[in-house]
Amino acid sequence: MKLFVGNLSYDTTTQELREALADHEPILDLHRPTDRETGKPRGFAFITFSTPEQGAEAMETINKLKLGGRELRADEAVDNSRDSFQAPPRPSRPSMNVEVERVDDRPIGPDGRRVRYKGI
Numbered sequence: 001m002k003l004f005v006g007n008l009s010y011d012t013t014t015q016e017l018r019e020a021l022a023d024h025e026p027i028l029d030l031h032r033p034t035d036r037e038t039g040k041p042r043g044f045a046f047i048t049f050s051t052p053e054q055g056a057e058a059m060e061t062i063n064k065l066k067l068g069g070r071e072l073r074a075d076e077a078v079d080n081s082r083d084s085f086q087a088p089p090r091p092s093r094p095s096m097n098v099e100v101e102r103v104d105d106r107p108i109g110p111d112g113r114r115v116r117y118k119g120i
Contacts, residue, residue, distance in 0.1 A: 001055025002077040006044045008032075009068030017045060020067055024058040026050055046077055 008017070014032050021027060029048040032041050049055040055076070062074035106114040 001052045002046060002048045003055055003059055003062070003074050004044060004077040005047055005062055005072055005074050007070050007073050008041075008043050008045060009070050010041055010043060012041075012068040014041075014045075016067065017047075020065060021047070021058060021061070024049065024054055024061065 005017075014030060017032070018027065018030060026049075027047055028050055029046070031046045033044070033046075034041050047058070049058055059074045059076070062072050065072045104114060106117065109115045
């Protein structure tokens with residue numbers, strides 16, 4: 001189970017977060033995104049646990065936890081990656097492949113054959 005942990009202090013380190021959740025080991029993955037421009041950690045993290053039961057217990061603990069002077073909050077993470085995105089189905093349109101019987105309306109020349117038009 002993957003959790004979103006929000007309201008983290010920018011000064012809280014990954015190690016401090018791991019130590020606060022030591023009772024809920026094993027933590028499979030702890031990802032603390034950083035700001036592209038400044039390189040400083042952002043105010044949230046994603047934590048992956050091996051079972052949904054461990055994740056639920058950790059979520060209860062995190063929602064009661066104060067770390068770095070802030071009350072943390074945890075929710076189950078939602079997958080918003082581009083891989084999971086599915087475009088809505090397109091409305092069906094009538095087929096544009098309509099067969100039309102072509103009529104050869106070129107004039108007939110003096111030799112009895114149809115006049116051939118020259119391309120420009």
